[in-house]
Amino acid sequence: MKSHIRIYGLAAVLLSLWCIGIISVPLxxxxxxxxxxxxxxxxxxxxxxxxxxxxxxxxxxxxxVCIRCSGIYFGFLIGLISLPLSHILxxxxxxxxxxxxxxxxxxxxxVVLNTAGIHSCTPVTRTVTGxxxxxxxxxxxxxxxxxxxxxxxxxNNIGPLDTGAVQYVxxxx
Amino acid sequence: xxxxxNKLRAALLGGxxxxxxxxxxxxxxxxxxxxxxxxxxxxxxxxxxxxxxxNDEMAPLESSDALILGIIAGLTGALIGTVVGIFSSLIFGxxxxxxxxxxxxxxxxxxxxxxxxxxxxxEMINQLQKSIDEGxxxxxxxxxxxxxxxxxxxxxxxxxxxxxxIFGKKKPxxxxxxPVQ
Numbered sequence: 001m002k003s004h005i006r007i008y009g010l011a012a013v014l015l016s017l018w019c020i021g022i023i024s025v026p027l028x029x030x031x032x033x034x035x036x037x038x039x040x041x042x043x044x045x046x047x048x049x050x051x052x053x054x055x056x057x058x059x060x061x062x063x064x065v066c067i068r069c070s071g072i073y074f075g076f077l078i079g080l081i082s083l084p085l086s087h088i089l090x091x092x093x094x095x096x097x098x099x100x101x102x103x104x105x106x107x108x109x110x111v112v113l114n115t116a117g118i119h120s121c122t123p124v125t126r127t128v129t130g131x132x133x134x135x136x137x138x139x140x141x142x143x144x145x146x147x148x149x150x151x152x153x154x155x156n157n158i159g160p161l162d163t164g165a166v167q168y169v170x171x172x173x
Numbered sequence: 174x175x176x177x178x179n180k181l182r183a184a185l186l187g188g189x190x191x192x193x194x195x196x197x198x199x200x201x202x203x204x205x206x207x208x209x210x211x212x213x214x215x216x217x218x219x220x221x222x223x224x225x226x227x228n229d230e231m232a233p234l235e236s237s238d239a240l241i242l243g244i245i246a247g248l249t250g251a252l253i254g255t256v257v258g259i260f261s262s263l264i265f266g267x268x269x270x271x272x273x274x275x276x277x278x279x280x281x282x283x284x285x286x287x288x289x290x291x292x293x294x295x296e297m298i299n300q301l302q303k304s305i306d307e308g309x310x311x312x313x314x315x316x317x318x319x320x321x322x323x324x325x326x327x328x329x330x331x332x333x334x335x336x337x338x339i340f341g342k343k344k345p346x347x348x349x350x351x352p353v354q
Contacts, residue, residue, distance in 0.1 A: 043320050045205070046320050097338065100335065145240070145334055147237075149240070151235055155237070
C-alpha cells in the first residue's frame with residue numbers, strides 16, 4: 001500500500017475516533033460510565049465552551065462540543081472522506097486558497113451579523129456554516145499535510161514507507 | 174544554497190503566545206468560543222515569523238517545516254499555558270469558575286430554561302462551587318498539562334499548515350530568458 005494512502009487512512013481513523021468521542025459522552029453518562037464521561041467532557045472543554053443552550057443533546061445530555069464545533073469536526077470528517085472530489089475541483093483550476101476563503105467567509109458572516117444584531121444564529125446556521133468550514137478546511141489542509149508527512153519520511157529514510165514516499169515526492173515535484 | 178533558519182525562535186514565540194492565550198482565564202474562554210482558533214492563529218503566526226527569516230539564498234520553506242513548527246509551538250504552548258494557568262489562579266483566584274456561576278445564575282433568573290436544563294444548571298453550579306471550595310489540585314494541573322500536550326500541537330499544526338497554504342508556497346522561478354540574437 002502506498003504511504004500517502006496509509007497516512008490518509010490513519011488520519012481518517014483518528015478523526016473518526018475524535019467524532020465518536022464527541023457523540024459518546026452523553027451515551028456514556030446515560031449508561032452509568034459517569035467518570036469516563038466527565039474525563040471526556042473535561043478533554044473537550046479545552047477546545048470548546050460547551051454551552052448547554054448551544055449544544056446538541058442525546059437523551060437530555062449535551063454532546064462533547066457545541067453545535068458549531070460539531071459541524072466543523074463532522075464536516076472535516078466528511079471533507080476527508082470526499083477528498084478525491086477536491087482534486088476534481090482543482091483540476092478545473094479551482095485555486096487552493098479558494099477553499100480557505102470558502103471556509104472562512106460563511107462562518108465569519110454568521111458570527112458578525114449575529115454580534116451586530118442583524119440576524120440571530122440558529123442551530124441550522126451554526127451547523128451549516130460549521131460544516132462548510134470543516135469540509136473546506138479538510139480539502140485545503142489535507143493535501144499539504146500529506147505532502148509534509150512525505151517530506152519527513154523521505155528526509156528521515158523511514159524504512160517501510162521509503163519507496164512509496166520517494167515515488168510520491170518525485171511525482172509531486 | 175544556505176541552510177534554512179533555526180525553527181526554535183519562531184516556535185518558542187508562537188508557544189509563548191499560545192501559553193498566554195490558554196493560561197489566562199478570560200482570554201482562554203475566548204479561545205474556546207472560537208473552537209481553539211487562538212491556538213491555530215498562533216501556529217499561523219509562528220510560520221509567518223519563520224518565513225520572515227528566509228532570504229533568496231536559502232532553501233525554500235517546505236510544508237514539513239510548517240508541520241514541525243506547529244507541533245513545537247503547540248507543545249511549548251501547553252507547558253507555558255499550564256504555568257501561566259497556575260500563576261493566574263494563585264493571583265486572581267478561580268475567576269473563570271466564578272464568571273461561569275454568575276452566567277448560569279443569570280440564565281436561571283431569565284426563566285426561559287426547561288425544567289430538565291434547570292436541574293442540569295443547578296448541578297453545574299454545585300460542581301463549580303465544589304471545585305472552588307476544593308482549591309487548586311495537582312490532579313487538575315496534570316490533566317490540564319496532559320490534555321494541552323495532546324490538543325495544542327494538533328491545532329497549532331493545523332494553523333501552521335493553513336499558514337503554509339496561504340503564504341508559504343513559492344511560485345517556481347521563471348526560466349532564464351533566451352539570449353537575444
